[in-house]
Amino acid sequence: MAPAAMTFASSLSDAQPVPFWLEDPGKPDSLPALTRDERTDLLVVGGGYSGLWTALIAKERDPERDVVLIEGHEVGWAASGRNGGFCAASLTHGLSNGLARWPDDMGRLEDMGARNLDAIEQAVAAYGIDCEFERTGEIDVATEPHQLVELHELHEEAEGLGLAGGMELLDRDAMRAEVDSPTFLGGLWDRTGVAMLHPAKLAWGLKQACLNLGVRIYENTRALQLSSSGAEAAVRTPYGRIFARQVALGTNVFPSLVKRLRPYIVPVYDYALMTEPLSGAQLDAIGWKRRQGLGDSANQFHYFRITADHRILWGGYDAIYPFGGRVTAERDHRPETYLKLAGQFFTCFPQLEGLRFTHAWGGAIDTCSRFSAFFGTAHGGKVAYATGYTGLGVGATRFGAEVMLDLLSGERTERTELEMVRRKPMPFPPEPVAWAGIGITKWSLARADERGGKRNLWLRAMDRMGLGFDS
Incomplete structure (x- = not known):
C-alpha cells in the first residue's frame, strides 16, 4: 500500500461499520410484531419515509380511517435511516433531469416540490419532531472548468423559464468564502x-x-404475499394476515409485492463516512458558517454536509450494482470504497489532515431508469405504489404518499394529471444484460468526468432512450 493510502487507511481505523444516525441514543424501542389476523381500511407496507408519510397523511385527510402500518424490521432502519439527510424540494432528481424529461410540466413540478418541502417543514413543527431541520439550501460545486460552464448554462436555462428563484451563482472566491477547499472553482447555490x-x-x-x-x-x-380477496386485498405475514380495503406499498428497494414492477427497479449501493466532531480551529479552516449541503457536479459525485455536532458526512462517488440485483446485508459495507472516499475527502479538505472517521456504512437505493419516482395501481385499484426515488426520497416520498392516496381515492388531482405520474419509465433488461449495461454506463460516466464532460456514443444513446443522466 502506498504511503498516502496508508494515511487514509489510518483515518478509518476507529470507524464503526454502522450508520451514524441509527446509533443515536434517542432511538425508540421496537414495537411488537403482528401475531394474529386483522382487518383495516388502509394497510401501509413499509416503515420508511414512504410508508410513514402515507399513514400520517391518510389520518390527516380522514381521522376516522383505520390505518395499519407493517415494517419488516424496525422503522427507519433501511434507506430512511442511512441517507445523507438532504431533504430537497426537487421531485425530478434535479432541474436538468426534469427539463430533459418533462419540460412542459417543469413549472408545476417545481411549484409542487416547493410546496411539498414547505409541508414537511410545517409537519416537523406541528408534530414537534426534533430532527435538526435546517433550511440552509444546497450548493452544486464545480471542481473542473467544464462543470462551471455547465452550472452557468443551467442557471441561464432556469432563468429563461422563470425557475431560477432562490438560485445564486458563486465564482471561485465567493464559493471558497462559503466553504473553503482548494478544489472548488465555483458553485450554484x-x-x-x-x-x-x-x-x-x-x-x-x-x-x-x-x-x-x-x-x-x-x-x-x-409482508410475504399480496393477493385479492373479494373486495379486499390480503397480505400474508409470518404470524398472521391483514385484510384491507386498500393497500399502499412503500417497500421501495425491496422486491415489490406486485411482481410485474420488479424489472423497473434495481438496487444501487451507496456508501458514506462520518468524521469525528471538528475542533474550533478545524471549523475556522474550512468556514461553512451557513451549513449548506454540498454536492460536486461530476457524474460520479460526492455529497457532503455538516451535522449539528460539527461532524462532516462525506458520501457518494461509488454506485455499486450487484449482479442479479439482490439486496443483502453483506453489501452494506465495502472497505475498498471507504478507503477511496477517505482519500477523496482529504484531497478536498487538505487542511483537515489528521481528522478521523468514526462511522462508515452503506445501503441500497431504489433506482429506476429515469432517476425519479414512478407511480401506479394494481389489483383493480385496491393497491397503490410509489417507488424508484433514486436517492432523493427524503423529501419526494411525502409527495409520493400524496400521489398514492390520490390514486386510491380514484380522484383526479393536480398530482395525478402530471405526465410524471401517468407514465412509467422503461424497465431494466434481464441479467446478464442489466449488469453489463449498468457496468458500461458507469465506466462511460467516469470517462466523461475525465474528458471534460464529453459523453460517448453509449451515453448519448442512453440519453435518447431516456435511460441516462442528462448532465
Missing part, C-alpha cells in the same frame, strides 16, 4: 430548495406522530 436534517430522527418522529393519530404499527412483520 439553491438557497431555499433544500433542508438538512437528521434522517433517522425524522423517521422516528413520523413514527410517533402516526401512533399519536391512532395508526397501528407492527415492526418485525414482513
Whole structure:
C-alpha cells in the first residue's frame, strides 16, 4: 500500500461499520410484531419515509380511517435511516433531469416540490419532531472548468423559464468564502430548495406522530404475499394476515409485492463516512458558517454536509450494482470504497489532515431508469405504489404518499394529471444484460468526468432512450 493510502487507511481505523444516525441514543424501542389476523381500511407496507408519510397523511385527510402500518424490521432502519439527510424540494432528481424529461410540466413540478418541502417543514413543527431541520439550501460545486460552464448554462436555462428563484451563482472566491477547499472553482447555490436534517430522527418522529393519530404499527412483520380477496386485498405475514380495503406499498428497494414492477427497479449501493466532531480551529479552516449541503457536479459525485455536532458526512462517488440485483446485508459495507472516499475527502479538505472517521456504512437505493419516482395501481385499484426515488426520497416520498392516496381515492388531482405520474419509465433488461449495461454506463460516466464532460456514443444513446443522466 502506498504511503498516502496508508494515511487514509489510518483515518478509518476507529470507524464503526454502522450508520451514524441509527446509533443515536434517542432511538425508540421496537414495537411488537403482528401475531394474529386483522382487518383495516388502509394497510401501509413499509416503515420508511414512504410508508410513514402515507399513514400520517391518510389520518390527516380522514381521522376516522383505520390505518395499519407493517415494517419488516424496525422503522427507519433501511434507506430512511442511512441517507445523507438532504431533504430537497426537487421531485425530478434535479432541474436538468426534469427539463430533459418533462419540460412542459417543469413549472408545476417545481411549484409542487416547493410546496411539498414547505409541508414537511410545517409537519416537523406541528408534530414537534426534533430532527435538526435546517433550511440552509444546497450548493452544486464545480471542481473542473467544464462543470462551471455547465452550472452557468443551467442557471441561464432556469432563468429563461422563470425557475431560477432562490438560485445564486458563486465564482471561485465567493464559493471558497462559503466553504473553503482548494478544489472548488465555483458553485450554484439553491438557497431555499433544500433542508438538512437528521434522517433517522425524522423517521422516528413520523413514527410517533402516526401512533399519536391512532395508526397501528407492527415492526418485525414482513409482508410475504399480496393477493385479492373479494373486495379486499390480503397480505400474508409470518404470524398472521391483514385484510384491507386498500393497500399502499412503500417497500421501495425491496422486491415489490406486485411482481410485474420488479424489472423497473434495481438496487444501487451507496456508501458514506462520518468524521469525528471538528475542533474550533478545524471549523475556522474550512468556514461553512451557513451549513449548506454540498454536492460536486461530476457524474460520479460526492455529497457532503455538516451535522449539528460539527461532524462532516462525506458520501457518494461509488454506485455499486450487484449482479442479479439482490439486496443483502453483506453489501452494506465495502472497505475498498471507504478507503477511496477517505482519500477523496482529504484531497478536498487538505487542511483537515489528521481528522478521523468514526462511522462508515452503506445501503441500497431504489433506482429506476429515469432517476425519479414512478407511480401506479394494481389489483383493480385496491393497491397503490410509489417507488424508484433514486436517492432523493427524503423529501419526494411525502409527495409520493400524496400521489398514492390520490390514486386510491380514484380522484383526479393536480398530482395525478402530471405526465410524471401517468407514465412509467422503461424497465431494466434481464441479467446478464442489466449488469453489463449498468457496468458500461458507469465506466462511460467516469470517462466523461475525465474528458471534460464529453459523453460517448453509449451515453448519448442512453440519453435518447431516456435511460441516462442528462448532465
